[in-house]
Amino acid sequence: MKQFNKQATSLLLAAGMGLAATAAWSADNLADVLKARGLSQQDLLAAAKTYVPTGKRDEFVAFSSGGQSGQVIVYSIPSMRILKYIGVFTPEPWQGYGFDESSKKVLAQGRIDGKDITWGDTHHPAISETNGEYDGQFLFINDKANPRLAVIDLRDFETKQIVVNPIFKSEHGGAFVTTNTEYVIEAAQYPAPLENKKFYPLEEMNEKYRGGVTYWKFDRKEGRIVTKDSFSLELPPYWQDLSDAGKGASEGWSFTNSFCSERYVGGIEKGRPPYEAGCSAKDTDYLHVINWKKAAEVVKAGKAKKINGHDVISIETAVKEGLLYLIPEPKSPHGVDVTPDGKHIVVAGKLDTHVSVYSFEKIQAAIKAGKFESKDAYGIPVIGMKDALHTQVSLGLGPLHTQYDSKACVAYTSLYVDSQVAKWNYCEGKVLDKISVHYNIGHLMTMEGDSTKPAGKYLVALNKLSIDRFVPVGPLQPQSHQLIDISGDKMQLLYDMPLPLGEPHYVVAIDAKKLKPAVRYKVGTDSRTDKPHPGAVRAGEEKIVRKGNKVEVFGTLIRSHITPETIDVEVGDEVTINLTNLERAQDETHGFTVSTYNVHASVEPGKTVAVKFKADKEGVYPYYCTEFCSALHLEMMGYMLVKPKGWKPSAKK
Ligand code: RUQ
Structure with missing residues (x-):
């Protein structure tokens, strides 16, 4: 970055002053703004040295x-x-x-x-x-x-x-x-x-x-x-x-x-x-x-x-x-x-x-x-x-x-x-x-x-x-x-x-x-180990696997959908929800939470995470994406249904 020299500031200031002489008070007039905000030439110089306009980046x-x-x-x-x-x-x-x-x-x-x-x-x-x-x-x-x-x-x-x-x-x-x-x-x-x-x-x-x-x-x-x-x-x-x-x-x-x-x-x-x-x-x-x-x-x-x-x-x-x-x-x-x-x-x-x-x-x-x-x-x-x-x-x-x-x-x-x-x-x-x-x-x-x-x-x-x-x-x-x-x-x-x-x-x-930070992970990465996540799946391969009282969900996230949309479990089940963010677009992070179960995940593009908890209370618990990701973000949700043990739908109707 070039040193912002004194001359340039004086010119800028003079330009502002000149305008002030001809125009009435205006929020767009430099001298008026300086006066209204009580700023000195020194302040203006400091501002110019630190201000990074929108779209530009810091050094x-x-x-x-x-x-x-x-x-x-x-x-x-x-x-x-x-x-x-x-x-x-x-x-x-x-x-x-x-x-x-x-x-x-x-x-x-x-x-x-x-x-x-x-x-x-x-x-x-x-x-x-x-x-x-x-x-x-x-x-x-x-x-x-x-x-x-x-x-x-x-x-x-x-x-x-x-x-x-x-x-x-x-x-x-x-x-x-x-x-x-x-x-x-x-x-x-x-x-x-x-x-x-x-x-x-x-x-x-x-x-x-x-x-x-x-x-x-x-x-x-x-x-x-x-x-x-x-x-x-x-x-x-x-x-x-x-x-x-x-x-x-x-x-x-x-x-x-x-x-x-x-x-x-x-x-x-x-x-x-x-x-x-x-x-x-x-x-x-x-x-x-x-x-x-x-x-x-x-x-x-x-x-x-x-x-x-x-x-x-x-x-x-x-x-x-x-x-x-x-x-x-x-x-x-x-x-x-x-x-x-x-x-x-x-x-x-x-x-x-x-x-x-x-x-x-x-x-x-x-x-x-x-x-x-x-x-x-x-x-x-x-x-x-x-x-x-x-x-x-x-x-x-x-x-x-x-x-x-x-x-x-x-x-x-x-x-x-x-x-x-x-x-x-x-x-x-x-x-x-x-x-x-x-x-x-x-x-x-x-x-x-x-x-x-x-x-x-x-x-x-x-x-x-x-x-x-x-x-x-x-x-x-x-x-x-x-x-x-x-x-x-x-x-x-x-x-x-x-x-x-x-x-x-x-x-x-x-x-x-x-700094050369990545914008996305290779799909299915466990970001904390830098290795493929065992819970990762591709689109269309989502599934829920039950072994005894252990329920494991292999799900995906992509605008504006969580797959699966329903997770059925029984009280006392141990639930693991694996989620892979399938987005390729930059900055399309999804989040995930299940109501009142104190779980949260941030799932950046390509990342796979797992949250694990015991479904220890019966009830209906919405889960949703916690990162506003699209116009249909609020619809990016589903229900975890925690049923009493041995519950069967009634045969009525
Ligand atoms: S430190 S100023 Cu000098 Cu570790 Cu605290």
Whole structure:
């Protein structure tokens, strides 16, 4: 997209003004509209930069965490229009997610200790990468509360897999992918015993509690994580936080922040200072530097131990094999963000005004020379901060997370306390510009800003508070995403967007042209397994099969008809209704529900789904298509007749 230049705006404005001089007030007159709506020239410019006329499309697609909703929110940039919610850890009826049999199985993969968990605290989405560039094939997102990770296929924007972390009790440093998505990384947050269902008192934190990093092996061809080829590194009970994978110069390595390396045990009730005080007593915490490539070989060589059936490299082994190093970092950091060339690692410490730029070259040199300033309490070599630092830059209060520009050496860091974004040069260590945001920015995101080739152009500030920005909707307010133009020297605020579904911790945005979503499935596909659905039938082959008290319907949907039109069952029957959408036309989705039986399915063109339930009450239950699909949509229905056992039509008449 061409930069909309100032001259063009003035011309546009002048044209409007000119008209105003000759015409009476008119709703079609630009100057009149500006005046009536109280808009400035700046507003007009921002509108022109973000407005996408009908029929035209946005340039970037953003995938936002849906926070406590356990979903993902998809919107496009620069218009900031919401396109879709993707059900991930939470049932989502529009997509039938958690209502049809196949999607129920996906959600069931996320059961923990034999129990359904129907919500998730989604934090950090990551797009799959090829050679460090976003490839638009898959999206991964973590659940912090119930340590899980989900795989979303971007061919149909559906959740295909959920894996439960076998050793963590909470997880925050994920998802981050390695350069070719060999692994999806997630790090623990609050340390706990790694063995499942094992209790040790808090006082034994140093000995019995552990953190860690998990490397989930991703099979791109299958589009699934392979749990048996995945492994973890045991880490000390420093509270691990955000992570990032190395790239370019640092390919094969990963970096994980920590806070509360004090390993503090709180307890106001026991007369001890609270966690927030005890956890920030020291001036520094530790950046973990891990050689994951070598770690994978160590696991292959059989040097990992099994915990809960999962390969875990002990701290001892990691140190012996030269996999794990620590570097002090300013206390309570949040983001650790590798530069596009992989040469530097930027750490932002919330409680320090500086961002610290570490040099991977220096880190390598220290490791090679065996130059360590000490060992930590667990025997892990600690590289001196000054031996690893490239520079430190004072940006402002509460630096939190960093993203990169397409321009060399240019980075953007969110300043939580100052409610600002700082634009700065990490090579020369100087501040270039600042802009205020509304308010309390957490993360920020530039277009393809995690990749080896950031696309520049726009930045989105993910603000925790929106306070006075939108029409009030009660005490629980939406968070706000503010779109900022970063194409010029000075950042310019363009647009405020409310995020109405949970706390959007983090977002990633990809060039829309890289996404190649399908418009239909091959007829008879089970979209959650990507395989032919056993319940699929062609037109004319529809049937109802009864085996004992099991009734299985093989039906089809096509405008404006559900086949079969009647389903006869008896009370107590177990009913499975398979439905195939026979449409070839784009966007001709049908839905399906049976009155009061709490079933719903979304059946996109070509898809086959099954809903299953017990017909446990006698009566007459209409079923119908839930997606308005044609002029005769309301006629697209039928009846499920649940008859008393042994019921016979009377012979009368
Ligand atoms: S996060 S801002 Cu930084 Cu996972 Cu919430």
